[in-house]
Amino acid sequence: MSKKTLYLECYSGISGDMVTAALLDLGADEAVLRKALASLPLDGFSIKISHVKKSGLDACDFDVVLDAAHENHDHDMTYLYGDYHEHTHEHHHDHEEHHADAPHGHDHNAHHHEHRGLHEILDILNRAELTDRARATAVRIFTILGKAEAKAHGATLETVHFHEIGAVDSIVDITAAAVCLDNLGIDEVIIPALYEGTGTVRCAHGILPIPVPAVANIAAAEHLTLHITHAHGEYVTPTGAAIAAAVRTSETLPSAFTVEKIGLGAGKREQELPGFVRAMLICPTSGFHTAQDTICKLETNLDDCTGEALGYVMERLLAAGARDVYYTPIQMKKNRPAFLLSVLCLQEDIPAMEQIIFAETTTIGIRRTEMARSILTRRLRTVQTPLGCAQVKECALPCEDSGTPETRCYPEYESLRELCRANGCSYQDALRTVLKELVI
Template sequence: MGRMLYLECASGISGDMAVAALLDLGASEERLRNALDSLPVDGFEVRVSRVKKSGLDACDFDVVLDSAHENHDHDMAYLHGGGDEVARLSGGGLDDGCAHAHHHEHGHHAHESDERDHHAQGHHHEHGHHHEHAPHEHDHNHEHDAHGHHHEHRGMPEIEAIIRDADITDRAKEIALRIFGIIARAEAKAHGVPADQVHFHEVGAVDSIVDVVSFAVCFDDLGLDDVVVERLCEGRGTVRCQHGVLPVPVPAVSHVVAEAGIPLSIMDVQGEFVTPTGAAIAAAVRTRDALPARFTVERIGLGAGKREYAVPSLLRAMIIQEELKKESDNPIASGRWAASNEVRFGLDEACAISEAHIWKLECDVDDCTGEALGFTMERLFTAGAREAHFMPIYMKKNRPAWQIQVICTRDRIPTMEAELFAHTTTIGIRRTPMERTVLPREELRVSTPFGPARAKRVTLPDGRRRTTPEHDSVQALVEASESAPKEAVSDDTLQRPLTYQEAYALVLRAAEALEG
């Protein structure tokens, strides 16, 4: 039990709506802008503003592409199924529901993750500072190349490299990569190609990368682990794109919710409310499928979509606190010990320990090679496993074997099982629901003579704190010290390359100095 994020997707979800909702909850806009400045991607700017949706004040997050990178797929006003009703609701304009993912070899449409494709009006990127404007007429019959832009493609390896090179936390990188992985798998299933062959138009990939990275940075900044997503609400009809007419929900969204096991509710409203990126975000961070029986609301954030439908396109996000039992019913919380020789922790109100449900999957194999097992572990972590272990065991007939244990959230079970069945020789997987207690944690950023470093600090039940330097930062300092000029540091003890232990101690001292 503890603080958690609740995403109320009663009128859909898209990438820009999700980012806006988290910013409205209190995620640092300054930290977000610093993170986006570090992206090795050009041709965009972001605008954060306040807008009114059905009379409600909401946050708007907009990715504006410059003229050289402008995505004309967005500008082509493709018509949603629903005819006059949709035109009436949009003020006479046409909805642009086309997206920009394509399989590189086949070149056909793969409905992808551009939020402005599904929620924006007309030439939104040319008028990004106007949140309501007249529809813009456009010739629907011209070809994409007629705009005079040479559109390169980015595949998953290129997108992964961009994210890994960004100056964001390891957790934010992992979340962003997980989201893109979900999108790629969904598009691959929709079009019958391997996930590593799904490519994105360069101009489309820019705003998709910005949306996904922005969400990951904001989510990481809020410091929450548990996320409740009960369902996604979607509209009806069809969306006409450059390569044909697709039903709503579009195939990519259908595959995302099917893989993640997220319930989908269809509203009696024409239009597309759930985008592939929005669905992938929900699938990537969802750890619970139901709200607690009792909870209090700490903060509320509203993220605005760009379209006007019969229902307001708003994503409401809440930070909630599950209500604990009364102290009289909880001897630990009240500080009463069951026995003097038992080690128990009293819970301080300032130290909100989080309890959450987690799942353990396990299987036993006695005929897998070491190479196959190593590859499987990499695949499990890439797919979102919280932890994975290989335990040596003896099976029947005294055969040496390995027990593979995977820790994951409930929504990741189908993906984890698919990886285990695909890459090991197991024919059965056991599932065990587990409860866990999680200490409050925060990330620290410190400066050292050899560059910046990160550490994590947890708060123990008695209020004491424990700080641990991040391994990647320690390793980076060791490597930096090997090439740093001697005059770069003044301390005589730092006139030579650091050992791992010395770099670890250096980060630890800097982190502890922050507290002092």
């Protein structure tokens, strides 16, 4: 049986409600979602599922509506923008409203000042009527979000208490996304990049830069690719980033594929970019598990730079986003021994790379070459070992037929280095230990 592959296109950001709306538009069972959300031991919310117009396109809208007791303390718009309450869409039609059942005996006014921690949220999920897979997905999303918020506030995962993860609408958004993914039977999720805006945002803690700290922390910890656009405003929310990090299995699209179905999920904010997530069920058109793109190579010959300068420029280039930097010994005119500096980077990074090379070396010219490349489908996953957790890169080798492709795993160097430091063992010992735990 072939795997169901979901491609989430996030060219104008990502948020929890946008993901859920896109999945509903893709065909997730609304009745299943309503039943799951009604089982949450939470009061004070209802959901609205409708269709709206965004940039002239018909899109699904998923809205968590809070009652007066929760609105001023939990709602995402208030959390981010103080007294901003405008939730406008153009041309709403076919609205449906569902009020969550309230058999739990909660006083709607009793907990509106509560800042929930991860322990309380996991208890909520454990008490809800969710499938094991949906619950596990929701737990992973909340854990990723919790770690990011803990880092931002100098707390620990066990002690952090904050608005976003404890907000009723955030709990509903994340649970809804997990339920819809499970209901659609998604096996693989491809998210190449998250597109974010620029500027600052006012939140409960003051003025923060965009991407906000929680989003930046998630991107760093989970190796998400961020693409900063010229649009002003916040397009990637912490909830959206956490969902992307939790469900993504690859950032590389197959070189060719067919689209089986499309879902469009609308966002609430009216900003420069339209604000929606497009979800596509895709099917690769060949048995090769590779993708193709283009990459640029910058080169320059250096015969009068010191070894210290060459080492430093390599560090700066890699820190600025170069995919690879290397030196090749060469012989130049007048029998001078020299080095060929080669830098692999994306086309949009060329100006930054060239600025560093000109500033840090003695070169007066840089050559450019654009090259096509094939990339194996890969994903990062965590492996539990006797020495601790280690990250490994899992790659699928090309196969000519429709059979199961061969998979290879490569331990990540930085992860192995941390195991060595934590356990006082050699690199080779750490490598052998991790390789023993890999099931290929």
